[in-house]
Amino acid sequence: xxxxxxxxxxxxxxxxxxxxxxxxxxxxxxxxxxxxxxxxxxxxxxxxxxxxxxxxxxxxxxxxxxxxxxxxxxxxxxxxxxxxxxxxxxxxxxxxxxxxxxxxxxxxxxxxxxxxxxxxxxxxxxxxxxxxxxxxxxxxxxxxx
Amino acid sequence: xxxxxxxxxxxxxxxxxxxxxxxxxxxxxxxxxxxxxxxxxxxxxxxxxxxxxxxxxxxxxxxxxxxxxxxxxxxxxxxxxxxxxxxxxxxxxxxxxxxxxxxxxxxxxxxxxxxxxxxxxxxxxxxxxxxxxxxxxxxxxxxxxxxxxxxxx
Numbered sequence: 001x002x003x004x005x006x007x008x009x010x011x012x013x014x015x016x017x018x019x020x021x022x023x024x025x026x027x028x029x030x031x032x033x034x035x036x037x038x039x040x041x042x043x044x045x046x047x048x049x050x051x052x053x054x055x056x057x058x059x060x061x062x063x064x065x066x067x068x069x070x071x072x073x074x075x076x077x078x079x080x081x082x083x084x085x086x087x088x089x090x091x092x093x094x095x096x097x098x099x100x101x102x103x104x105x106x107x108x109x110x111x112x113x114x115x116x117x118x119x120x121x122x123x124x125x126x127x128x129x130x131x132x133x134x135x136x137x138x139x140x141x142x143x144x145x
Numbered sequence: 146x147x148x149x150x151x152x153x154x155x156x157x158x159x160x161x162x163x164x165x166x167x168x169x170x171x172x173x174x175x176x177x178x179x180x181x182x183x184x185x186x187x188x189x190x191x192x193x194x195x196x197x198x199x200x201x202x203x204x205x206x207x208x209x210x211x212x213x214x215x216x217x218x219x220x221x222x223x224x225x226x227x228x229x230x231x232x233x234x235x236x237x238x239x240x241x242x243x244x245x246x247x248x249x250x251x252x253x254x255x256x257x258x259x260x261x262x263x264x265x266x267x268x269x270x271x272x273x274x275x276x277x278x279x280x281x282x283x284x285x286x287x288x289x290x291x292x293x294x295x296x297x298x
Binding site: 016017018019021022023026027028029030031032033063064065066067069070071077079081 | 164166168169170174175176177178179180213214215216217219220221222227229231
């Protein structure tokens with residue numbers, strides 16, 4: 001893992017909420033704040049009930065975007081674009097463990113039958129740190145992850 | 146008018162926030178999201194953002210078109226309040242710019258440093274749908290444009 005990828009990973013490990021955007025049936029964006037966790041491959045894990053708009057959207061259109069680090073007082077954010085897929089039951093255990101370890105408050109939803117787990121694989125990432133002068137900014141494309 | 150349907154509690158929340166996540170579509174139809182400071186006016190409800198015309202979010206806006214966009218405001222793990230909005234975004238045309246700049250730079254004076262940069266544009270977002278969620282209660286308390294419309298019918 002190169003130093004930029006490591007820096008992104010180190011940052012997103014300190015964050016718990018992100019904004020996920022999906023595309024609806026009309027081809028328009030919809031966005032929501034969700035709790036998330038991550039893998040060492042910079043994949044994002046989140047859960048949502050199967051009656052939400054984002055659940056239906058992703059099954060029709062798997063391209064999504066996200067922002068991690070929305071708090072202006074932190075001065076650092078990660079913009080993220082990738083492809084989302086529902087995690088099959090056969091793999092659910094390992095990802096649920098990662099997710100619940102980072103987000104213990106969401107454990108209460110973990111065993112609800114309607115609750116589904118998603119994994120986003122990154123295509124493009126931009127890291128921005130406004131805490132330094134000049135601001136630090138770099139991009140990562142999927143082939144570099 | 147749409148904005149009269151937005152609950153005062155939600156408008157007060159909006160007035161106390163400074164940062165949003167704006168999502169637009171890239172040329173290939175995939176979503177792109179960015180954190181942006183915002184200002185707003187209530188009549189009609191419109192949000193404003195200062196950005197560069199070279200930014201990815203402007204890809205589909207440069208011909209003056211109004212395009213679909215979504216916004217989230219509220220991602221604090223302390224407040225647990227979040228506002229989702231969907232609507233239309235466009236670049237503010239030159240003949241409307243002076244009024245918008247007054248609103249925007251009053252709330253965000255540091256943005257004025259880029260006022261005369263030729264790459265600077267101000268985007269205007271007009272919501273057509275919104276949902277405000279208070280996650281501090283069980284079950285969550287939700288206000289939405291759909292509820293407000295039902296009440297006014």
